[in-house]
Amino acid sequence: MPESDLRRFLRRHFTAIDLLKIILSLASGYGIALLVQDTRVGVGVLALCLLAASGAFAIDRLRLATEDEVSSALRETKEQVHTDLSTLNREVSTHLARLRNELDRHIDLVHAGVRFVPDSQGDEEDGTGYDVATAAVLKARRRIYVVSDYSPPEGEGATLLDPPDNRSEYLDAIEDCLTERLTANGRPAVPLSYHRLIQRPPEIYAELVQRSVNGVELRREDMAGDLQAFEHLARVMDIARRAGANRRIDIQMRVIPFLPNCPSILLVDDEELQFTIPTRIDQPGDRFALLGLHGVMVMEDRASGTQLCDHFGSLFGRLKTKSLPIVKVRV
Template sequence: MKIILSLASGYGIAILVQDTRIGVGLLALCLLASAGAFAIDRLRLATEDEITGALQATKDQVHADLGVLNDQVSTHLTRLRDELDRHIDRVHAGVRFVPDNQGDDASGTGYNVATSAVRKAQRRIYVVGDYSPPEGEGATLLDPPDNRSEYLDAIEECLTTRLSQNGRGGTKLSYHRLIQRPPEVYAEIFRRSFNGVELRRDDMEGDLQAYEHLARVMEISRRAGASSRIDIQVRLIPFLPNCPSILLVDSEEIQFTIPTRIDQPGDQFALLGLHGVMVMEDRASGSQLCDHFETLFTRLKSKSLPIVKVLP
């Protein structure tokens, strides 16, 4: 545009010499065109500044709106999490009953679910053992199912595996078991125990399967020494009336065995059997169920005798 106006102005000056009227008109037209171009140029510059300012203002407003929206979303998510936590607390446990199928090929199902639980243990296996009185003093566990032996073996395998792991660090696996014995047997053991219980075979009459398990566990403890990988505590308590066997695994699961009597015609005393297992899964990271039972174990241990040796 400027080049064209310059040429027109030069041509107008040249015409001015020959024809004043035409030259003046042409120069006037060039001046008007130059003024218009200058005005348009100023308008363009002003428009760009306004657009830049408007864009910056829009950008600032978008940032402000996004900040407000982010705060609103965060508040809403917090409210949703709180609401979810309240719902979880209302339904904090999954409960199921696993019957023991006695007398058929699937016998021992209850102990199978216990075996499965201990194999997944990472931090703790706490047990209140079955109460199995000597023969003639009630329902006696004369012939425990093989599945119970597999459950006890699984505990020993977990301890041995954790002890044999290489490297430093890792989570300690604690195995604490409370053994229930008849009050008179407990009293006799208490009288002869000064620096801990040296458990005899006769002390466990009625549940020699558990006695053999304890002997193997104490051997594992002896091999472990001061190892930080496993913690084994076996203690003796008097019979707890109406207390089922309790299994606590980590902060996730509690199992209660429900015993039953197996009456046979002509028997003077019934045998002790397993009706089934009540399984409770803590879905609140242990806070609703498992932690309370850990407190129960702590209280029972304070009233128990430590077993320091299992005699052959």
């Protein structure tokens, strides 16, 4: 047994009482030996040893009793601490679960950030509604879904005769995103989808239905009132032709009949939803009212699309069932 182990063993199992017992045993033996030579001295030594032994055994019993009480007290303390810790753990778990539920509830209450961006109509300090649409489009990675403005021919409603430059920049940004995805190195994880639903007056839509067999061949006169969008469609269909079936981009241009009271809708990925709020610009004299933009309602879905974007994605899917696909644009 190593010296350190021997020292530890002796400290644990050999006490002063044990040493006293050894000395008393030796003294008793010596007293018995003295009985032969000197009875009186031997008896005295034995009596002294007997008294000392009685005291030593009494102390030893007290020590053993104390050790048992201490062990019992320690055991009870450990059991109580274990019980208290178990109770505390349950209380903490319950409290954390309650906090998580409260946090989830509050997140649901603020799942969307909403702001209104007024159209400046030329005031550069305020910015314009189309600028926020351009910014959203440039961040698109998965989808750009649009219900386009309703711009009827002149004389049939508020007409978009002179669209703002910012609208042109917004449409150009969409084309740039498609071209960039088409020419990028490597293969993207998902294609970039650009789906646009174009609202046309009921009579024009009815004519398109009549001449549509396997899809619409869109003509310039079909887009009277919004030739800017017509030029955009022509360029987008050319991009789709160049893309072929490489699955980098997914372009679907479709025509739907006029949806009363429906604003223009822009849905980008699972993050942002925008509504345009049109306005009527009345002109003096006999000239008919013009279509203007009052501003844009911008909503950011902070729940990974589950609270807003997914629902409007489903709306687009339902609207497509009432639409006609554009297969060619005749410039």
